[in-house]
Amino acid sequence: MRPVSRFVRVVARIEDGVLTVLGLGLLAAAAAQLGFRLYGSGPLWLDPLMRTGTLWLALVGALVATRERRQLHIDVLARRLSGWMGHGARIVVALFTSAICAVLAQASWTLAQLEREGGMELFGGVPNWWALAILPAVFALMALHALAHVLPPRFEPRKSAQ
Numbered sequence: 001m002r003p004v005s006r007f008v009r010v011v012a013r014i015e016d017g018v019l020t021v022l023g024l025g026l027l028a029a030a031a032a033q034l035g036f037r038l039y040g041s042g043p044l045w046l047d048p049l050m051r052t053g054t055l056w057l058a059l060v061g062a063l064v065a066t067r068e069r070r071q072l073h074i075d076v077l078a079r080r081l082s083g084w085m086g087h088g089a090r091i092v093v094a095l096f097t098s099a100i101c102a103v104l105a106q107a108s109w110t111l112a113q114l115e116r117e118g119g120m121e122l123f124g125g126v127p128n129w130w131a132l133a134i135l136p137a138v139f140a141l142m143a144l145h146a147l148a149h150v151l152p153p154r155f156e157p158r159k160s161a162q
Helices: 003-038 046-067 076-080 083-118 128-132 134-148
Strands: 121-123
Touching: 003 046, 003 134, 046 121, 046 128, 046 134, 083 128, 083 134, 121 128, 128 134
Parallel strands: none
Antiparallel strands: none
16 A cells, blocks of 8 residues: 555544544533433533534534535536546636635634634633634645545545445
């Protein structure tokens, strides 16, 4: 196996693992919150933690969808064209998607830095910027995944079991 293919597969496994842990963690937190509400009130930090976990789950889910080419597509023309024109249109769409994700990664990096300087807390001494730190990482990885759609299929990871 080539080093690039191995690296791509490792990244895919990490993404799948993070998605699984976040999903199971949110499920456990929701069950705990239900139990707490049946017997009064729970810890104050549980609601903000669940909101942050939901954001992270959605972002990592979108990342995996991008990797597997299952994200929303607004490329009607590229899908209808065939031959070299269709291939060229798909490359343009992938490059455009990658560029947009790269811009979003830079913008979210700036947002996280501003939050860090602001010093606001999410809950219990946890800085608010920690919740936003996933944004630049996910958008940067999305940019790379979109860019990888231009590569020949041998460099792409296998799709997860469905």
